[in-house]
Amino acid sequence: MATTTTTTLPRPPRTSFNASQPPTSALPALPNSLSNRASTQNLRKASLLPQTPRKISGPLQRPSTPSLPVLTDAKNLVPRRAVSIASFPQPPRTGGSRIASLPPTSSLSTCNLVANDGSKPLSPSPAVSPKRGSVGLERSPSSRSIKTSKPKTVSVGSLGSGFSGSAGGTAYLSPPHSRSSSAQGSYSTNATTIDAGAGSGDELTARGRTDEKFGEREGKGNVIVSVRVRPDSNDSGGGGSSEWIVDGRDGKVGYGGRDGGIYEYDNAFGQNDNNSRVYDSCAKRLVRRVMEGYHGTVFAYGMTGTGKTFSMQGTTSSPGVIPLAITDIFSFIRETPHREFLLRVSYLEIYNERIHDLLATQPGGTGFIPLDQQMKGEEIKLREDAKRGVYATPLKEEIVQSPTQLLRVIARGDLARRTGSTQFNARSSRSHAVVQIVVESRDRIPGTTAGGGSMVDNRRAGITGGVRVSTLSLIDLAGSERAAENKERRTEGAHINRSLLTLGTVIARLSSVDKEGNGKDKDGNHLPYRDSKLTRLLQPALSGGSLVSILCTIAFPPSQVSGAANATHIGETMNTLKFAARARNNIVSHAKKADESLAGGVDAGSRVLLERYRVEISELRAQLDSQKRKEGDDMKDREEREEREVERHSEQLLEIQLARTALKERIEHLNRLILSSKSSGVNSTRNSHLAGNSGHMSSLSIRSSTTTTHLARPFSTGSSGSTAINGGGSECADDDSTGELGDGSATLAAQVRALQADVTDKNRYIATLEKRLLQARRSSQSRASIGFSPPHKVPGIFSGGELVEEARVDVLLREKDEEIAELRARLDDKERMVSALRSAARKRDVAEVGRRSKPSIDEGRRRKASGSSGGTVEGTENETF
Numbered sequence: 001m002a003t004t005t006t007t008t009l010p011r012p013p014r015t016s017f018n019a020s021q022p023p024t025s026a027l028p029a030l031p032n033s034l035s036n037r038a039s040t041q042n043l044r045k046a047s048l049l050p051q052t053p054r055k056i057s058g059p060l061q062r063p064s065t066p067s068l069p070v071l072t073d074a075k076n077l078v079p080r081r082a083v084s085i086a087s088f089p090q091p092p093r094t095g096g097s098r099i100a101s102l103p104p105t106s107s108l109s110t111c112n113l114v115a116n117d118g119s120k121p122l123s124p125s126p127a128v129s130p131k132r133g134s135v136g137l138e139r140s141p142s143s144r145s146i147k148t149s150k151p152k153t154v155s156v157g158s159l160g161s162g163f164s165g166s167a168g169g170t171a172y173l174s175p176p177h178s179r180s181s182s183a184q185g186s187y188s189t190n191a192t193t194i195d196a197g198a199g200s201g202d203e204l205t206a207r208g209r210t211d212e213k214f215g216e217r218e219g220k221g222n223v224i225v226s227v228r229v230r231p232d233s234n235d236s237g238g239g240g241s242s243e244w245i246v247d248g249r250d251g252k253v254g255y256g257g258r259d260g261g262i263y264e265y266d267n268a269f270g271q272n273d274n275n276s277r278v279y280d281s282c283a284k285r286l287v288r289r290v291m292e293g294y295h296g297t298v299f300a301y302g303m304t305g306t307g308k309t310f311s312m313q314g315t316t317s318s319p320g321v322i323p324l325a326i327t328d329i330f331s332f333i334r335e336t337p338h339r340e341f342l343l344r345v346s347y348l349e350i351y352n353e354r355i356h357d358l359l360a361t362q363p364g365g366t367g368f369i370p371l372d373q374q375m376k377g378e379e380i381k382l383r384e385d386a387k388r389g390v391y392a393t394p395l396k397e398e399i400v401q402s403p404t405q406l407l408r409v410i411a412r413g414d415l416a417r418r419t420g421s422t423q424f425n426a427r428s429s430r431s432h433a434v435v436q437i438v439v440e441s442r443d444r445i446p447g448t449t450a451g452g453g454s455m456v457d458n459r460r461a462g463i464t465g466g467v468r469v470s471t472l473s474l475i476d477l478a479g480s481e482r483a484a485e486n487k488e489r490r491t492e493g494a495h496i497n498r499s500l501l502t503l504g505t506v507i508a509r510l511s512s513v514d515k516e517g518n519g520k521d522k523d524g525n526h527l528p529y530r531d532s533k534l535t536r537l538l539q540p541a542l543s544g545g546s547l548v549s550i551l552c553t554i555a556f557p558p559s560q561v562s563g564a565a566n567a568t569h570i571g572e573t574m575n576t577l578k579f580a581a582r583a584r585n586n587i588v589s590h591a592k593k594a595d596e597s598l599a600g601g602v603d604a605g606s607r608v609l610l611e612r613y614r615v616e617i618s619e620l621r622a623q624l625d626s627q628k629r630k631e632g633d634d635m636k637d638r639e640e641r642e643e644r645e646v647e648r649h650s651e652q653l654l655e656i657q658l659a660r661t662a663l664k665e666r667i668e669h670l671n672r673l674i675l676s677s678k679s680s681g682v683n684s685t686r687n688s689h690l691a692g693n694s695g696h697m698s699s700l701s702i703r704s705s706t707t708t709t710h711l712a713r714p715f716s717t718g719s720s721g722s723t724a725i726n727g728g729g730s731e732c733a734d735d736d737s738t739g740e741l742g743d744g745s746a747t748l749a750a751q752v753r754a755l756q757a758d759v760t761d762k763n764r765y766i767a768t769l770e771k772r773l774l775q776a777r778r779s780s781q782s783r784a785s786i787g788f789s790p791p792h793k794v795p796g797i798f799s800g801g802e803l804v805e806e807a808r809v810d811v812l813l814r815e816k817d818e819e820i821a822e823l824r825a826r827l828d829d830k831e832r833m834v835s836a837l838r839s840a841a842r843k844r845d846v847a848e849v850g851r852r853s854k855p856s857i858d859e860g861r862r863r864k865a866s867g868s869s870g871g872t873v874e875g876t877e878n879e880t881f
């Protein structure tokens with residue numbers, strides 16, 4: 001696990017204000033230990049720029065000794081490529097200055113600010129003898145317009161080059177502008193052309209260290225407090241602006257009038273300072289640190305209409321902290337190829353002490369849920385845990401992959417935010433809005449692409465390192481307003497003021513907090529973080545857990561305002577200045593680089609999405625692989641099954657073909673037999689008596705394997721005709737031995753026997769055919785029911801060919817059926833022929849007997865006539881019969 005470096009840095013001593021007293025006005029009032037009178041006295045007595053007090057109560061003078069070295073780290077600075085936001089796709093513009101999260105399209109036109117070398121003057125200016133009211137400053141021409149495209153820098157003699165009168169009031173020489181406009185209408189981050197040094201590590205610049213990079217100077221540490229003066233909107237020059245002091249070089253802002261005072265901050269921005277300069281000085285470095293693993297919080301605080309939203313969101317032509325931070329976040333990602341990042345964003349507002357999700361959409365993702373409906377739904381609560389600190393839940397978080405996407409998400413939230421008209425701002429934010437960008441990052445595995453292995457894989461491979469989670473909170477607070485006309489505004493105002501008051505109280509009491517960091521003051525009392533949702537949400541930042549940048553906005557009272565209103569305005573502005581001074585003095589940050597959580601600590605509910613996604617990716621990959629393997633196996637199985645089916649089918653086809661061939665051969669054989677019988681003339685005219693007895697037989701082409709000569713077979717004495725016809729083989733042998741006539745023809749009985757044998761033979765054959773047919777039918781049915789369904793068919797093997805084959809088999813079967821029927825008919829014919837032959841044989845036998853008996857009778861008659869005995873004749877007849 002990466003070692004955690006604590007970067008609690010020493011801070012220079014600050015003026016300690018009376019922090020025990022909570023503020024009583026709308027903006028928490030900073031108890032002013034010195035009266036104006038005392039201040040005036042001190043102005044005369046004290047030297048300029050005291051070392052510890054922030055509030056400057058004496059004449060402004062240059063310090064006698066230079067407190068800041070100049071560019072001590074210059075040799076360590078590494079030039080860095082300028083990154084243009086134009087390289088990112090631009091989100092759609094919804095128009096109006098309010099949707100200011102969008103980057104500009106036109107080139108910046110008001111950046112020609114007076115530049116110097118950006119370093120703190122080494123030689124103090126000669127001490128001045130300020131007159132009361134001018135606090136050591138020469139009054140600047142109050143009529144100077146802020147709308148002059150080329151701001152005029154007026155030197156204020158008492159402060160030398162450090163102070164200068166400018167439009168609308170006291171101004172100062174601006175440090176060099178880090179952003180420049182481009183012809184393409186994009187803006188490039190020239191300020192980032194000097195890197196903080198490769199591997200800037202975990203150390204943060206402590207207060208008191210000179211840090212020229214990004215135009216920074218002394219006092220830039222974990223907590224940065226800046227004050228920005230809004231230009232006078234009505235171009236009047238500001239009635240009392242001459243009494244206001246803005247020292248951009250030394251970071252001093254003050255009021256020289258009654259109850260006034262001068263305070264020192266990390267940055268003081270005059271009316272000519274644009275958003276990019278504000279961002280570069282207040283937030284740029286913090287954003288970079290967030291990308292490196294620190295938590296960071298930037299918030300804008302101030303009276304209504306003083307430019308908080310303008311500073312945080314900006315306009316299309318002058319983007320504010322939020323869009324510029326987004327640009328830098330993605331620039332950092334592009335410039336850090338050895339790490340991979342995952343960004344998610346949420347956007348909430350605290351309105352009337354209720355939290356609303358500005359990104360909440362209807363179920364199914366269709367449109368934003370109106371806030372009144374959200375009010376009815378599940379309340380968003382603040383929870384706290386050791387890892388995440390204080391967080392709102394349930395809250396929608398969107399993962400973003402590009403600046404455009406991120407800007408769009410925030411622009412969507414901006415549209416949903418509540419605004420209303422106040423006395424000082426036609427479109428006043430009536431809620432505190434918190435954009436939270438969670439940055440997860442981890443080292444990319446060497447030699448792998450972005451889709452590299454999981455943390456588990458890395459550990460197996462011996463690569464250590466985990467996911468670092470840091471959070472950037474960008475907060476646009478609602479403005480305090482003392483007197484509102486309508487009830488709704490008053491209710492809102494009451495909530496806003498109460499939460500800001502609590503914020504002031506907490507910050508005031510931070511100075512008394514014990515060093516344990518347990519949120520209690522020295523008396524053991526808890527700081528009232530829980531008194532408002534805002535302070536509860538800011539608790540981790542205020543109690544030292546993150547880098548903090550507070551931008552306090554003020555506006556000089558308009559020239560037309562006088563009397564009580566003017567006094568109120570001055571009072572509110574002073575409250576803002578005091579709040580800022582107190583914050584600068586009291587907030588101590590112990591910001592640490594976030595731990596890198598290892599894969600082992602990433603459970604299902606872990607918020608470290610980067611690792612969860614990586615684990616999920618590798619799990620899905622494994623699933624994919626196993627599915628592929630399974631599919632391969634299945635495919636192999638299917639192929640094998642299909643091969644087996646093909647084999648079986650072709651075997652069956654072969655069987656059928658063999659059977660068919662056998663049948664054909666048999667049929668041919670039978671045909672040959674029948675034809676030979678026919679050709680031998682069973683129906684010939686020689687057997688006309690037979691034909692005459694059974695005339696239909698000739699028409700049926702009765703054939704026999706025996707010849708008609710059988711009919712001339714001698715009648716066998718002592719054997720009955722019927723026995724001879726129905727006899728078996730032995731009788732046939734007898735017939736053959738005894739039935740041959742002189743012409744060599746078979747006897748009729750033999751012919752009958754032959755026919756009978758033929759009939760038996762054919763019957764057997766028919767039975768065989770029927771059996772085969774049955775088998776063929778069965779196998780054809782089983783083939784149809786298994787394995788031959790279309791999905792299992794192998795194209796080109798079973799599809800068309802199989803169907804044709806099936807049809808052929810059917811035709812064949814039909815043919816066989818017909819053939820069998822024909823054979824049966826022939827058998828019937830033969831049987832009829834056999835019986836006709838039998839009856840012919842019987843007739844012939846009778847005729848033969850008659851023929852033979854007639855000569856005997858004649859002989860007997862002859863013998864009788866000749867007188868010889870007739871015993872021999874009888875004996876002969878007996879022998880014969």
Ligand SMILES: Nc1ncnc2c1ncn2[C@@H]1O[C@H](COP(=O)(O)OP(=O)(O)OP(=O)(O)O)[C@@H](O)[C@H]1O
Nearest residue numbers: 230231304305306307308309310425428429478479
């Ligand atoms: N530095 C500036 N330069 C030019 N215009 C500015 C500047 N600051 C503020 N404005 C303009 O002043 C008006 C009020 O500013 P903005 O809405 O940012 O005030 P706010 O502090 O956010 O007020 P609220 O608290 O009521 O929301 C806007 O029209 C804005 O464009």
